[in-house]
Amino acid sequence: MPDDAFENVLLHLKESRAFDFTGYKRTSLQRRVRHRMTQVGIDDYTDYVDHLQVNADEFAALFNTILINVTAFLRDEDAWAALRHSVVPQLLAGIGSGEPVRVWSAGCASGEEAYSLAMVLAEEMGVEEFRKRVKIYATDVDEEALAQARQAVYGERELQGVPPELLAAYFEQSGGRYAFHKDLRRSVIFGRNDLVQDAPISRIDLLVCRNTLMYFNQETQSKILGRFHFALNPGGVLFLGKAEMLLSHGRIFEAIDLKHRLFRKSGNDSPPVTSFVSQAYFHDRRSSVDSLDRLQEHAFLSSPVAQVVVTTDEVVALINQRAQELFDLLPGDVGRPLRDLELSYRPVELRGYVERARTERRAVRSEEIEWSRGGERYWLEITANPLLDVAKRVIGVTVVFDDVSAAHRLLQDLELANRQLETAYEELQSTNEELETTNEELQSTVEELETTNEELQSTNEELETMNEELQSTNDELQAINDTLRERSGELDQVNDFLESILTSLRAGVVVLDLGMRVMAWNSGAEELWGVRRDEAEGEHLLNIDSGLPVADLRPAVRQALNDVSFTTELKITSVNRKGREVLVRVVCSSLRSASGQPNGALLVMEQQD
Ligand SMILES: C[S@@+](CC[C@H](N)C(=O)[O-])C[C@H]1O[C@@H](n2cnc3c(N)ncnc32)[C@H](O)[C@@H]1O
16 A cells, blocks of 8 residues: 555655656555664655755655665675676677677765776686777666765775775785775776666677566566667676566566576567566466556557558558657558658668568668757667568568667766766876976985085184184184283383393494494484484495494404404594584494304494593
């Protein structure tokens, strides 16, 4: 019995947030919504809708509570071993060497499943081949989980299920965290995809959707499985979770390994005319169907997939509504030869496909074909299927136009996002490298500064030493200066002493150096000759203008200058300072140095009365 109040909550989420939870199984969905309501202290669904309207952040919190992101690497070890050893080699052999391998992990949560797939494929193909050929599209509806997945970094606890040899080969350890190998990481493309509302990714070889389908009700599961069927290449493999099961009445998927939930899209390429149910819902449902023909006709006409049926002689037998809209066909076109309709050559030369399906008695599928109509662009995949009667005779050909525009656009968006991601990654890498370079430059600047600092330190030490030396030289000079000052004092005393002797002598005393210049001229000499001391000292004896006939004295002075033992006494008539003629006794002696050499001459002069 549906709980109207609860259904209102779901309706509100669908209308206000465009998130459709109506396809989820009610029991667990209701339990989780209640859990959130208890956390915010609300008991009534109507009040909770109010709460959702008032609090902008509440939706994110509820979303996180509802979506269960539990996952693990190689979750259910045995099933992964079966996939790796029994399924992947065969699948790869069927794809052909050099061809791309396209994988979809739907409901990938925080990425462990997608990276597990990368490891399994790289192990089976070799890393080089893997890098060249594999693309793993990993999608989820939960952006937060996707953001975590994109990081590709896991802790030890999360990596418990990864065998040590795979851990060593595919992860790089850094500070207790493990990053999935960058080279392989590039082949995994994460994107948001709502399995209930969004178009599937197409041309998939291996589709892994584990522990996700079980959250949906039977009807939604059927819808999703129909899309998976469409997404898979012929012979493509579907890998479900342990608790999930699909039952195909029309043998659209055949079991490869039922125990491990591995299925193959069957060779029969007819469109899904069956329903898929989960194990939990499986029970024998037999119901009588009235007016089967009418139902079949109605189902055909209202099918969302455009279809046209032609007879073996290429007369149009049936056209459904979607085909009429898409190709501007009219109900009156039924019964006309196909070749008379524009459809026979646009968007593609259709008759070739019809002819091959009829003669080869197998489905013939086209590549994606671009088709513009009313300003809108479509991408179609066209399949011509032979229709066989009970006797296996071809009675016609049905042409199905699968509109894969949404998938095509999603793929383009994914590829664009991938390119942008790669550019961003490269930019990040180059910024990182620049930072590393700057860091190294800074490091070397620091080293240079350290060297300069050391040099300055040693220069400083040298200057200090020099300073100390200068200080001691200064001290020595000071001492010498003191000594000199002392000596000068002593000399002054001696000079004063000599001066007083010379002054005290009444006789005129003149001292000459070896060049006959006057070194001393006492007061007696001033008195006798009338020449002042300052006029005489420093002058050559022969240049002094006095009454003394110095020319007469010259021979004696010369001899005294040459001979230390020389002394003589002369009596010379002179004119004194008063201009009187007087007789002067002159004693001329040699002046001896301390070493006993002649050092000058000494003249002692006395006026005789
Ligand atoms: C229990 S996890 C399974 C993770 C992984 N596949 C595994 O088996 O380990 C279920 C995942 O399905 C996602 N999911 C729920 N509803 C979804 C939807 N409508 N479309 C896409 N993913 C959905 C959830 O976000 C969650 O990450």
